[in-house]
Amino acid sequence: MSKIILHIEDIKREFVMGSETVRALKGVSFNVNEGEFVTIMGSSGSGKTTMLNILGCLDKPTSGKYLLDDVDIMHLNRNELAKLRNLKIGFVFQSYNLLPRTTALENVELPLFYNSTVTSEERKERALKALQSVKLADRADHTPNQLSGGQQQRVAIARALVNNPVMILADEATGNLDTRTSYEIMSLMQDLNAQGKTIVFVTHEPDIAAFSSRTVMLRDGKVQKDTSNENKRVAKEALESLPVSDDY
């Protein structure tokens, strides 16, 4: 049996807004094993974003238990959480969040700057390797405004890979992209998953969820459905089946 990367048990998260208490998560439990490709789905207001923030160790649940790679995050302070994010999580955002006027290579290097055990040579080497794995090594010197949206997102994925995280956490990573580019990104994600990376992908598009091996459906702060995807779509094939776009 493969290792449990995420262990979530009866997680609740409440926000106090003035006199009202908003209960965003009302007791969520699930596990994610190593090598899984999980999508977390849900409509707006389902607690999807709150769940993502907690999974990304940016926020702590009000109650419940969350183990990330056997580390209990409930007892960690701000700095320890930062260190945990640095070592164990690779973020991919909807809006890429690359630093402007900074080359692709330097953007990818960024997480390693906050890891004092990585030397500057090692940092460069690992960043270049991460860029190679998203097939953008030849664009290493380009700044984000010289790259297309899909390329920018691939740089962001390289940045998420560079610290060898136990989990890649993607937040609507295809939300800003057209269908073809979305499929390209999903194809890349599937490749990474095939290499053994654990991926948690938050989305509201069922179309995208179809590429994953398992879907956790949130609704009103609870897990509505947790199903493994028997007939997973292969992104490469989906890409080929798209009509060839005409130049007009």
Add this chain to the structure above:
Amino acid sequence: MGIFNLIKLALRALQRNKLRAFLTMLGIIIGVAAVIAMMAIGQGSKESIQSSLSSMGSNMITVFPQSNQPMGGARMGGSSFQTLTLADVTAIKRGAADVRNVSPLASSSGQSIKGGNNWPTQIQGIDTGYLEIRQLQIKDGIMFSESDVASSAKVCILGQTVITNLFPNGENPIGQIIRFNKIPMQVIGTLVPKGASSFGQDQDDVILAPYSTIMKRITASIYIQQLYASATSAAASDNPTKEITTILEQTHRIREGEDDDFQIRTQAELMTTLNSTSSMLTVLLTSIAGISLLIGGIGIMNIMYVSVTERTREIGLRMSIGARGIDILMQFLIEAIMISITGGVIGVGLGLISSQLIKSLAHWPILVSESSIILSFLVCGLTGIFFGYYPAQKASRLDPIEALRYE
């Protein structure tokens, strides 16, 4: 994140907003340049006062006669008191160990005449040690001797101003006979010009002669106007003052509790007074310059707040990939320090240039001290830390979730 990377990061951030960074620096640049220039002027004037005082003889002690009579009745100016005599000079010569030279001063004003030229001046009757006390030097000819003093010889030494007025055609005055108040005197030497004193008095408008000559032939008095002495060293000028006071109190038979009928002044006292005036001026000028540094610092604070707000998303991203609060704090703090230090470097350069300009254009005495440069750098660094800290702290305390979603 290592300090080297932080500096690189800060430099790049500043490079992106060159004009903005420069305008922010401008406050610091002007402040530092002003501090450097003001301190240079202050130090320079202090130095020039000191050197002009020591040219008068920095270990010089002057004794003036003074009235010790109770208030009331007709009161007269200091020079009309008659309390000092040659006996005092002899007593000091004999009794004061820390005094090197003593000379009486018996002076008189009058008209000096040579042929068709005349000039109103002062004749000073002195002893041979006077030259050393006042740090005067003979230019041409010789100084009169002990035997000239003993025989009340009618010889004199002329200051440059007197020479110019009595010998307008540039004749050699040595050996010539001039008259002072109808007394004929032979010129045996001339003095090296000294220029005006720090009080604007022409130190070259003088005729020197043996005190015995003046007292016998001109003032016709047993009293002298002043008594000059020099301490063995400038540092020891406290001791000789005490010695002279004790000796004069004895010779003048002044009982304990009675006021002295003389007054002693040293150059050290004068120097203290003048120094405190120029220090006050320096403090005043420097604090005005300091205020502009403060305003520069506020400018840094302002622009750092803008920078933090502008880069909220970047801060959120950095936090989400593992930057701790301290990493963000250092990033912005170092950026602020870079602005202030760079401003400081340019400011020091500008300050040095403007100091030189003041020197060469306005001919003011200028002295740039290393301490003022070091001080400016220190103040700059502290300004950067002080005014950069709050914006940096604000950045470090941002919530990564909100920072990432900031529009």
